[in-house]
Amino acid sequence: MKVVRLSRQWLSIIYQKPIQEHEKVSEESIHIPIMPNEIMDLLQVQAGKTIVDGTFGGGGHSALFLEHVGAEGLLIGLDRDPLAIERGGKRFLDSASLHAANYADLPEILDVLKIESVDGILLDLGLSSDQLADNERGFSYHAEGDLDLRFNPNEGLPAWKLLEKANEKNLANIIYDFGEERMSRVIARRICEQRRVRPIRTADDLAQLLRRTVPRSKNHSIDPATRTFQALRIAVNEELKWLQVALKRLPGCLNIGGRIAILSFHSLEDRMVKQAFLADERLKILTKKPLRPSEEEEQTNSRSRSAKLRVAERVR
Numbered sequence: 628m629k630v631v632r633l634s635r636q637w638l639s640i641i642y643q644k645p646i647q648e649h650e651k652v653s654e655e656s657i658h659i660p661i662m663p664n665e666i667m668d669l670l671q672v673q674a675g676k677t678i679v680d681g682t683f684g685g686g687g688h689s690a691l692f693l694e695h696v697g698a699e700g701l702l703i704g705l706d707r708d709p710l711a712i713e714r715g716g717k718r719f720l721d722s723a724s725l726h727a728a729n730y731a732d733l734p735e736i737l738d739v740l741k742i743e744s745v746d747g748i749l750l751d752l753g754l755s756s757d758q759l760a761d762n763e764r765g766f767s768y769h770a771e772g773d774l775d776l777r778f779n780p781n782e783g784l785p786a787w788k789l790l791e792k793a794n795e796k797n798l799a800n801i802i803y804d805f806g807e808e809r810m811s812r813v814i815a816r817r818i819c820e821q822r823r824v825r826p827i828r829t830a831d832d833l834a835q836l837l838r839r840t841v842p843r844s845k846n847h848s849i850d851p852a853t854r855t856f857q858a859l860r861i862a863v864n865e866e867l868k869w870l871q872v873a874l875k876r877l878p879g880c881l882n883i884g885g886r887i888a889i890l891s892f893h894s895l896e897d898r899m900v901k902q903a904f905l906a907d908e909r910l911k912i913l914t915k916k917p918l919r920p921s922e923e924e925e926q927t928n929s930r931s932r933s934a935k936l937r938v939a940e941r942v943r
Contacts (some may be wrong), residue, residue: 636940660687661890661931662920663933666749669913669938670886675699676885679880680732682706687861695723700722702730703737703745705730707778707864720814721743727779731873733880744882750873751890752866755935766860768834768852774827776860784841786787786859786890787828795819805867805895806858810841830856857893874903878910881941886913888938 660666663839672678681691683704692702701722707710712727719725726736732748737743752765763772765786769886776786795802797814803811815841817840818827827833834852841851861867877887889911891897897917904912917935925932 648885659921659928660685661751661928661934662752662924662936663677664892665936666888666920666942668748669696669936670749670888672747673700677703677742678749679703679705679733679745680745680749681733681877682749682751683715683725683789684708684751686711686718687718688749689723689752693719701740701742702727702806703740705733705736705779707782708755709779709781722811727826729869731869732877733873734876735736738878744880744885746882746885748877748881748885749890750870750877750888752870752896753890753892753930754860765830768830768856770830772829774830774833774859776856776863778864783863783865785827786863789828789859789863790820791832793881801862802855802858804858805861806854806856806895808854808858814840840937861895870896870899871903871910873909874899878939878941880906881943883941885941886938887941888936891917891935891937892933897937900937904937904939905941909943910939911942913938913940 651832670678672692672695674695676696677700678692680686680692680702683689683706686704689702689704695825704715704719704723704725705728706715707727707729712725715723715725717781718853721869728736737745740812762770764770764773764780765774765776773785774787774790777783778867789801790798795818798818799811799815802808802814808814814837817836821827821836827836833855834850837852837855838850881887889900891900901917904910914937917937919936920928920931920934928929
């Protein structure tokens with residue numbers, strides 16, 4: 628295993644031989660890739676091409692890319708979650724170039740690999756099923772481990788510490804701005820009241836408080852905890868900040884005719900992608916409206932229901 632140390636505080640790992648066994652990481656991923664056929668077609672994944680999976684996750688999309696680019700092509704996989712990259716290293720061994728890195732840092736990764744530009748880039752901005760299934764990280768509402776919510780457990784503050792330290796006004800702003808939760812002030816007040824009695828440490832602690840605070844909408848299946856969990860996850864990972872950086876930097880990594888595809892899962896992300904594509908003179912938009920999963924896919928994979936896919940091509 629070759630490790631390249633870069634100037635920023637992350638590691639780029641190119642797997643050239645099997646890594647040592649990790650007791651917390653299984654080689655098998657339970658994640659199901661979303662809209663795989665649409666993404667393969669629109670990115671024009673073909674033999675000999677260089678494709679970047681900027682959100683490697685469970686490797687579902689990457690596995691499809693590898694099948695099509697063949698031995699003459701190259702798959703580059705990035706993920707902020709080091710466990711995803713470790714799992715991917717066991718699965719793909721030396722067939723892909725995998726990096727524990729932020730997708731916004733793709734230009735630096737390409738510099739390390741001595742690659743000027745690529746043919747396609749995918750960003751899937753949703754959580755992976757593997758992260759939701761990890762009971763120690765707090766992504767699931769029923770997790771009994773710490774309410775962490777960080778993609779990289781070695782960066783930033785965990786969500787439970789944010790709940791412990793932030794004042795009521797800042798909490799309300801986070802929940803409203805990143806979760807679009809109309810009851811943000813009430814929720815922030817209840818969190819501050821609760822932490823004076825007993826700290827909110829686990830996902831289950833927070834989910835129960837939210838369900839007591841936010842009434843469930845009639846004829847709507849969304850869990851009352853959904854928007855607040857989304858807001859805290861976005862906050863601790865600075866997701867919108869890094870997406871904004873990537874939308875400026877990644878088009879410059881494409882060959883002329885290369886394409887970028889982005890799967891978003893809430894209006895904040897989708898709005899940013901739409902506006903960035905429209906404003907970037909280097910790009911030609913290929914999806915006038917975002918593509919949605921088919922009814923069949925929504926029935927077989929419930930996590931695809933909120934997905935929106937936008938694709939653009941580098942022309943200048």
